[in-house]
Amino acid sequence: xxxxxxxxxxxxxxxxxxxxxxxxxxxxxxxxxxxxxxxxxxxxxxxxxxxxxxxxxxxxxxxxxxxxxxxxxxxxxxxxxxxxxxxxxxxxxxxxxxxxxxxxxxxxxxxxxxxxxxxxxxxxxxxxxxxxxxxxxxxxxxxxxxxxxxxxxxxxxxxxxxxxxxxxxxxxxxxxxxxxxxxxxxxxxxxxxxxxxxxxxxxxxxxxxxxxxxxxxxxxxxxxx
Amino acid sequence: xxxxxxxxxxxxxxxxxxxxxxxxxxxxxxxxxxxxxxxxxxxxxxxxxxxxxxxxxxxxxxxxxxxxxxxxxxxxxxxxxxxxxxxxxxxxxxxxxxxxxxxxxxxxxxxxxxxxxxxxxxxxxxxxxxxxxxxxxxxxxxxxxxxxxxxxxxxxxxxxxxxxxxxxxxxxxxxxxxxxxxxxxxxxxxxxxxxxxxxxxxxxxxxxxxxxxxxxxxxxxxxxxxxxxxxxxxxxxxxxxxxxxxxxxxxxxxxxxxxxxxxxxxxxxxxxxxxxxxxxxxx
Numbered sequence: 001x002x003x004x005x006x007x008x009x010x011x012x013x014x015x016x017x018x019x020x021x022x023x024x025x026x027x028x029x030x031x032x033x034x035x036x037x038x039x040x041x042x043x044x045x046x047x048x049x050x051x052x053x054x055x056x057x058x059x060x061x062x063x064x065x066x067x068x069x070x071x072x073x074x075x076x077x078x079x080x081x082x083x084x085x086x087x088x089x090x091x092x093x094x095x096x097x098x099x100x101x102x103x104x105x106x107x108x109x110x111x112x113x114x115x116x117x118x119x120x121x122x123x124x125x126x127x128x129x130x131x132x133x134x135x136x137x138x139x140x141x142x143x144x145x146x147x148x149x150x151x152x153x154x155x156x157x158x159x160x161x162x163x164x165x166x167x168x169x170x171x172x173x174x175x176x177x178x179x180x181x182x183x184x185x186x187x188x189x190x191x192x193x194x195x196x197x198x199x200x201x202x203x204x205x206x207x208x209x210x211x212x213x214x215x216x217x218x219x220x221x222x223x224x225x
Numbered sequence: 226x227x228x229x230x231x232x233x234x235x236x237x238x239x240x241x242x243x244x245x246x247x248x249x250x251x252x253x254x255x256x257x258x259x260x261x262x263x264x265x266x267x268x269x270x271x272x273x274x275x276x277x278x279x280x281x282x283x284x285x286x287x288x289x290x291x292x293x294x295x296x297x298x299x300x301x302x303x304x305x306x307x308x309x310x311x312x313x314x315x316x317x318x319x320x321x322x323x324x325x326x327x328x329x330x331x332x333x334x335x336x337x338x339x340x341x342x343x344x345x346x347x348x349x350x351x352x353x354x355x356x357x358x359x360x361x362x363x364x365x366x367x368x369x370x371x372x373x374x375x376x377x378x379x380x381x382x383x384x385x386x387x388x389x390x391x392x393x394x395x396x397x398x399x400x401x402x403x404x405x406x407x408x409x410x411x412x413x414x415x416x417x418x419x420x421x422x423x424x425x426x427x428x429x430x431x432x433x434x435x436x437x438x439x440x441x442x443x444x445x446x447x448x449x450x451x452x453x454x455x456x457x458x459x460x461x462x463x464x465x466x467x468x469x470x471x472x473x474x475x476x477x478x479x480x481x482x483x484x485x486x487x488x489x490x491x492x493x494x495x496x497x498x499x500x501x502x503x504x505x506x507x508x
Contacts, residue, residue: 006480067304
């Protein structure tokens with residue numbers, strides 16, 4: 001899931017960003033993987049994730065194809081984790097997002113004990129992943145480093161927008177929507193909590209981190225870079 | 226993707242949600258319109274916007290009244306009030322845009338969603354990158370810029386010239402018309418996509434050479450590049466071979482994806498082919 005790898009920010013900015021995901025390998029362990037993927041998601045819920053998702057159906061906050069117009073005044077902005085578990089329909093990548101390292105560590109311990117046979121990855125800062133593995137008594141198998149953004153970087157938006165939009169590495173969160181949400185929070189037209197839910201609904205695999213996004217939006221109130 | 230002009234009320238919500246900025250309100254017809262050349266068929270508009278099914282005439286009337294009195298009508302920003310988006314039946318070569326842009330659609334060549342490759346995230350089971358090797362994922366177009374295949378071809382041709390082998394289980398590799406030259410199929414060269422990953426594996430000694438090659442190509446392409454470097458850890462979980470090379474080249478990786486090695490082969494072995502002597506039951 002390179003979509004979790006290339007998030008904009010430094011190590012410090014990933015202090016509340018821990019993604020643990022499970023994936024089956026084609027031709028090696030995808031047979032009967034669906035119940036094991038579902039178990040991974042179910043096991044995550046007691047550890048207090050801030051998002052949960054699968055790559056086919058999205059995260060714990062999803063758009064509606066038949067929205068009731070009253071939603072403009074009274075919209076539910078609570079994530080529905082159980083819907084993600086129940087909605088898993090295909091063998092695909094599933095992910096649990098945590099905003100606390102200890103929670104992520106405890107979940108990794110649980111996953112290790114469950115012995116699902118699936119490939120499990122932790123996507124966060126280099127040190128954060130190392131600490132997670134150490135706490136769970138696991139020796140890392142492989143590592144994929146992000147070397148950041150290069151090339152025509154002058155085409156990229158400012159750092160606040162970039163931080164928000166790269167939390168969906170598939171690129172489903174448009175820079176103009178991220179900028180609009182920053183502006184709306186600055187203008188007081190929406191709270192950071194509300195703005196975060198608009199952004200989260202566009203992430204198609206559920207790895208968007210609402211806690212980190214909220215922090216970025218709150219910081220953006222008083223700065224413009 | 227197209228927007229039904231009979232349904233669109235020009236609320237403008239969709240102009241903000243297009244990652245490529247390809248949706249605009251056409252001043253002539255006063256309806257949201259998709260710039261087909263810039264649209265990468267990612268379906269962010271169709272999948273990401275919630276839909277109401279309001280009567281377009283009623284919504285237009287309400288909007289006009291509010292506009293006349295200079296009142297701001299402020300609906301939720303992630304809603305299409307009239308469900309005006311109409312996905313098209315895409316044909317070749319345009320369909321390749323969706324394959325590389327809509328993360329919910331698995332790539333036909335690999336069966337994997339997103340950018341279509343497992344890279345090191347299943348390395349504990351696949352053994353794709355071994356000790357002494359480095360796996361590169363060179364992604365073009367991300368974030369938010371997009372890329373056309375003729376730009377990606379600059380990289381694949383350079384790598385092919387250097388004698389680098391492309392990862393077989395990768396969607397870009399399957400679109401090469403000749404792996405020895407790195408040329409991509411002619412009929413898709415001008416197609417624009419959200420992003421694509423060129424994936425290779427080399428001995429660790431070639432790490433610096435490949436990175437310098439990427440730096441050169443980056444100067445020639447009109448888009449952004451994300452470089453990912455995958456390596457195998459030792460038995461204690463340390464990775465002390467590739468990281469120092471990266472440091473030497475001026476990189477200080479802040480983020481990584483770590484495969485923690487809990488995967489194993491669980492598929493049942495394929496059945497042995499039946500011999501001629503075995504009877505065939507038709508029951």
